[in-house]
Amino acid sequence: xxxxxxxxxxxxxxxxxxxxxxxxxxxxxxxxxxxxxxxxxxxxxxxxxxxxxxxxxxxxxxxxxxxxxxxxxxxxxxxxxxxxxxxxxxxxxxxxxxxxxxxxxxxxxxxxxxxxxxxxxxxxxxxxxxxxxxxxxxxxxxxxxxxxxxxxxxxxxxxxxxxxxxxxxxxxxxxxxxxxxxxxxxxxxxxxxxxxxxxxxxxxxxxxxxxxxxxxxxxxxxxxxxxxxxxxxxxxxxxxxxxxxxxxxxxxxxxxxxxxxxxxxxxxxxxxxxxxxxxxxxxxxxxxxxxxxxxxxxxxxxxxxxxxxxxxxxxxxxxxxxxxxxxxxxxxxxxxxxxxxxxxxxxxxxxxxxxxxxxxxxxxxxxxxxxxxxxxxxxxxxxxxxxxxxxxxxxxxxxxxxxxxxxxxxxxxxxxxxxxxxxxxxxxxxxxxxxxxxxxxxxxxxxxxxxxxxxxxxxxxxxxxxxxxxxxxxxxxxxxxxxxxxxxxxxxxxxxxxxxxxxxxxxxxxxxxxxxxxxxxxxxxxxxxxxxxxxxxxxxxxxxxxxxxxxxxxxxxxxxxxxxxxxxxxxxxxxxxxxxxxxxxxxxxxxxxxxxxxxxxxxxxxxxxxxxxxxxxxxxxxxxxxxxx
DNA sequence: GTATTTAGTGTAT
DNA sequence: TATACACTA
Numbered sequence: 276x277x278x279x280x281x282x283x284x285x286x287x288x289x290x291x292x293x294x295x296x297x298x299x300x301x302x303x304x305x306x307x308x309x310x311x312x313x314x315x316x317x318x319x320x321x322x323x324x325x326x327x328x329x330x331x332x333x334x335x336x337x338x339x340x341x342x343x344x345x346x347x348x349x350x351x352x353x354x355x356x357x358x359x360x361x362x363x364x365x366x367x368x369x370x371x372x373x374x375x376x377x378x379x380x381x382x383x384x385x386x387x388x389x390x391x392x393x394x395x396x397x398x399x400x401x402x403x404x405x406x407x408x409x410x411x412x413x414x415x416x417x418x419x420x421x422x423x424x425x426x427x428x429x430x431x432x433x434x435x436x437x438x439x440x441x442x443x444x445x446x447x448x449x450x451x452x453x454x455x456x457x458x459x460x461x462x463x464x465x466x467x468x469x470x471x472x473x474x475x476x477x478x479x480x481x482x483x484x485x486x487x488x489x490x491x492x493x494x495x496x497x498x499x500x501x502x503x504x505x506x507x508x509x510x511x512x513x514x515x516x517x518x519x520x521x522x523x524x525x526x527x528x529x530x531x532x533x534x535x536x537x538x539x540x541x542x543x544x545x546x547x548x549x550x551x552x553x554x555x556x557x558x559x560x561x562x563x564x565x566x567x568x569x570x571x572x573x574x575x576x577x578x579x580x581x582x583x584x585x586x587x588x589x590x591x592x593x594x595x596x597x598x599x600x601x602x603x604x605x606x607x608x609x610x611x612x613x614x615x616x617x618x619x620x621x622x623x624x625x626x627x628x629x630x631x632x633x634x635x636x637x638x639x640x641x642x643x644x645x646x647x648x649x650x651x652x653x654x655x656x657x658x659x660x661x662x663x664x665x666x667x668x669x670x671x672x673x674x675x676x677x678x679x680x681x682x683x684x685x686x687x688x689x690x691x692x693x694x695x696x697x698x699x700x701x702x703x704x705x706x707x708x709x710x711x712x713x714x715x716x717x718x719x720x721x722x723x724x725x726x727x728x729x730x731x732x733x734x735x736x737x738x739x740x741x742x743x744x745x746x747x748x749x750x751x752x753x754x755x756x757x758x759x760x761x762x763x764x765x766x767x768x769x770x771x772x773x774x775x776x777x778x779x780x781x782x783x784x785x786x787x788x789x790x791x792x793x794x795x796x797x798x799x800x801x802x803x804x805x806x807x808x809x810x811x812x813x814x815x816x817x818x819x820x821x822x823x824x825x826x827x828x829x830x831x832x833x834x835x836x837x838x839x840x841x842x843x844x845x846x847x848x849x850x851x852x853x854x855x856x857x858x859x860x861x862x863x864x865x866x867x868x869x870x871x872x873x874x875x876x877x878x879x880x881x882x883x884x885x886x887x888x889x890x891x892x893x894x895x896x897x898x899x900x901x902x903x904x
Numbered sequence: 905g906t907a908t909t910t911a912g913t914g915t916a917t
Numbered sequence: 918t919a920t921a922c923a924c925t926a
Binding site: 309310313314316317318319332333334335357358360364384385386523559582583584585586587588589590592593594595688690 | 905908910911913914915
């Protein structure tokens with residue numbers, strides 16, 4: 276309850292995005308529509324000018340046009356006979372990126388909404404808090420202290436009393452939590468300005484102590500405004516708020532509550548005993564409702580700026596219902612194609628790969644929903660199409676010798692989930708680690724990396740790597756000098772090596788290596804910074820008591836750090852597993868080769884096994900090399 | 905004759 | 918884990 280949570284909600288987001296492409300839509304009643312054959316298509320977003328005509332989201336476009344003949348209509352792009360909302364996804368990602376510049380505690384809640392946990396930022400500011408001037412909160416309202424009545428009979432140019440002045444007074448005299456909300460609102464004003472500066476998009480916001488209250492507050496003043504909801508105003512607000520207006524109560528549960536208890540407001544819900552709620556709904560839900568109507572909600576803001584799944588589906592209603600195996604296969608192929616395009620874009624931008632695929636369908640008979648899933652091992656269209664089709668075949672009641680399919684499908688879709696990091700070092704380590712110790716024994720990091728902060732870190736690394744390999748005539752590659760105390764020469768560290776070092780910097784602990792010869796890296800100036808050779812060198816280590824590798828020189832120390840990362844030490848450490856290098860490496864080499872006019876990475880190693888030296892070499896494209904598997 | 909659609913998250917079993 | 922379902926914008 277001492278937390279400060281904000282919800283940012285983009286105002287009629289799709290309309291704003293379309294206005295960027297069609298500036299003539301600015302300041303006019305405008306809607307965004309998807310499809311057109313049936314009654315002009317469905318309305319997805321409505322500008323505030325158009326809302327005055329009574330146009331609502333979910334209406335059909337023909338209906339909307341009747342309400343406002345001069346309505347501007349933007350249509351969602353279509354690819355392969357299916358609506359494609361990538362434009363809005365990309366715009367949404369830009370907004371998240373902008374917010375994340377100020378704080379990483381951002382949860383993407385939908386394509387146009389994000390929760391922000393401002394608690395630590397606010398506590399920072401609290402330390403050197405002087406006063407906050409009303410003029411810094413121009414677009415802020417305070418629920419319960421504002422006075423909408425004040426100007427009702429006055430001219431429109433007189434603004435409603437926002438309540439900010441009164442709230443500042445309250446903050447100075449009373450509760451620290453109100454002051455926190457005030458500081459939070461100041462930060463949100465800044466965030467909203469930043470979003471506008473970066474993207475040109477306007478948004479509304481709510482500032483309160485939890486997600487549910489922030490969401491409710493956000494809806495109180497729109498568009499391009501923000502609202503503080505202090506704890507002291509919650510109960511009186513709840514007296515006029517319908518149960519179904521509250522987040523997560525807008526569906527069947529909300530209906531159930533209203534009809535079971537013959538009530539309609541959150542205030543009334545407060546009069547119901549915990550026991551009764553738990554009896555009607557189950558212990559967990561009952562407790563949750565009991566807390567919620569008292570303004571309590573403990574759901575944390577998850578630090579997550581990327582989607583957990585990427586999906587692609589379409590309805591086939593009425594006559595469109597899919598009635599043949601070939602049409603189903605065709606659509607699966609379209610979906611797989613779109614999905615793979617998005618998955619590859621995601622892989623590039625966010626360095627992660629989906630590990631599970633789900634095919635879902637709704638059958639016309641009984642409108643029964645079904646889904647089947649399988650482990651996704653490679654991004655391959657044909658594999659996805661045949662696997663999903665074969666799984667669906669089990670629901671086909673027609674003879675499989677004919678093309679006829681029964682019951683017809685009214686919905687079909689594919690969804691990719693269970694994302695895992697593709698780690699830059701992992702492919703190198705997978706190669707260097709003997710086969711028999713890979714897989715189970717050596718499970719790379721599977722903690723989801725879904726924040727932009729981390730993703731952009733990775734992105735930066737990739738471009739360094741690309742630069743490293745792609746600059747064909749780089750006489751003096753960007754070099755950082757490392758001096759060693761007792762070494763006779765200065766070692767030059769090229770960008771790729773630097774990258775590994777940088778990764779190490781974020782990792783305090785190191786991995787114990789046992790019974791190994793360590794590998795040494797040298798920068799080869801003759802090849803203009805394009806290759807490394809990794810030679811064996813002598814080094815001993817402290818036997819496990821200390822996690823650090825021992826070495827005689829600073830130089831060795833640096834090298835060992837690099838090698839730790841090379842073999843995936845960082846990842847093992849995170850999983851609290853100890854990695855042992857069973858086969859001593861005598862040498863390893865990473866280099867760039869030109870094959871078929873393409874730059875390829877070649878990695879080779881010599882490992883000693885039963886006094887035999889085993890030589891292995893592999894060549895991959897740069898992209899393959901840096902992706903997992 | 906039909907008809908919000910599509911894409912997400914979270915929970916229960 | 919697999920599947921179904923609820924809820925949301």
